Amino acid sequence: MKIPNLQLGLKIKFVLIISFLILFTSIVLSGFLIQKQSDLIQSELEKRGRSLVKNLAYNSEYGVLIENEKLLATLIEGLIREEDVIYTQIFDREGKVLAQMDQRKFHREKDLDSGIITLALNGEGFFGEYHFTHEGRFGFYDLAYSIKTTKVEMPKEELGVIFDKDMDLKRLEKKIGVARIGLSLNTMRNEISRMKNIVVLLTALVVAIAILLTFALVNLIVKPVDKLVRATERIAKGDLSQMVEVDRKDEIGKLAQAFNQMTTSLLESRKQIEDYSRNLERKVEERTKELKEAQSLLVQTEKMAAVGQLAAGVAHELNNPLGGILGYSQFAIEKISSKTPQDLTSDDVSTYTQYLRDIECQSQRCKTIVQNLLKFARASVEDSFEPLDLNTVLQDTLVFTRHQLDMAKVKLVLELADSLPHIMGSSNQLQQVCTNIILNALHAMPQGGVLRIATSVKEFDSQRLTQIEFTDTGYGINQENLSKIFEPFYTTKKPGEGTGLGLSVSYGIIRDHNGEILVESEMGKGTTFRVVIPVAETQKHKKMSDKSKELPVFEKGR
């Protein structure tokens, strides 16, 4: 099962992707922010430097003009008190230092470059330069601005005009020196690094919160999905008892609801199916039972039909001993009643005793016949299989059928094997099969003929089989009908003369014995039926019934 991995993967994938996006965005944004802020701080520094140096330049104008170094020193002193001003210099127009103050601690050894002063004296505006020492750890911003004085010429003074807005005052400006300051970059750097720290910290915080939120969000989505997945898993395993508990009103809630509905309807339909199959099972059971009953009824019906056909034989068989019994008893009564006890001779007594013995013997015979008939007619449902040999079965069958054969002028040729190994079977059922085949043979020989019945032991595919072979000299069965003779209700007899069930019932009985009925026939010459049943000790039920399908017809007429 890969479903839990999928869930984990989904969650991690979500979190990783979103976290990466947040991180990337945050880094880009904070980098950009830091850059912007650094630029801003630097430009603030430059602005401040410019403002300071410009102020110094303006304020120095008078001092430079009158070359009052003391005044200038005071100005410088005031300025140097500013935290980040590390040095201040004032130059005259020749570049000579008029006043200066230097608080540099780390780069005193480096003489201040005079190039910037020259630039300031010759050019307009600010001239600034960054200097770094100690491998860039320390730095300052060197800034110079020219000190100018403005000589106001009043060309129209005489006209009484004091101030004319169109007057170009600058043209009258004159550079009289240079103011220079050095601003430490430390403050700026500190500020920048503080800013950086804040930005990084904030970014980290934001990222952390965002990732946590992502986790929560992903959980919010994945958890119910996970529940659904687990529920699906359970359903896949066939457990429909549990519902998915997602108490939400969003899409996932709806999904869970739909899922639960699906589960419920699945449960219902499964119940229906179970009910149906239970019902079906019961119905099949009922039908099977009915079918079995019908089948045993069929066997019984067919047997009764055979009994009906045998009635003549039975009647003949019974009436003979009955005739003897009736005759001898009447005869004995006559004899005895005509005599007084004194007249009885010992010869008489032995004669009458013989009559009674005959009566007894014939009564016994009647009893046996009736018993046999009942045994044959008995419903075979309760039959249990027992070891028996086919010779005995055959002889029992012939008790009733022999008369039928005699009457039909059919000569019976018996070729019984001396001793047959036992088979497992029902004597009653097998007698029914033999009776059926014999009666069929009789019907095939209306003008009489020969019925040869032979028993034998056969070896086939390492199996020992016993066989009864019935060969008649009747009119035979054509190929077309040969394939149908085991079908139920198939008969060539007129309606009312046969049930059409004899051979199909026989077929069923022999299959129950793991055996086979084989038939071959030639029109006008006769038909051979072979009943083959495996010998008891080698009887392997399954194997036999599998093999029996491909059993070849045994070679004709050994």
Place this chain on the structure above:
Amino acid sequence: MNPEKKKLTQEEKILIVDDEEIMRSFLLDVFVDEGYDLDLAANGEEALEKISQNKYQLIITDIRMPGVDGTEVLRKAKEVNPKTEVIIITGYATPQIKQKCQRLGAAYYIAKPFQINQIRALVNKLVRGKLG
């Protein structure tokens, strides 16, 4: 015993044909007691042989027998001597066989088991012309 019964004549010879030993022995006992001369045959072939060798006034024959059956015996008996009376005794009578026997000239057709008086009366009537 009635002395009259002991007056045996050649004409009064009776053949009993039945594959059932008990029937043969019973009929023998009864009709020997009646004073008749009897021959026994255990099957149809034997009966045919005896019919062709002897002259019988009456033949009592079973119908159903292995091989040559009662109707054959009847036919042969009537063929050899139409005067010979034949009583058919059978364990199982079908109308077809009954008709056939009638057509072939059987005198009586009796189903087994029969009453002793009945067979005795019929035999006496047929052989001696009187009702027992």
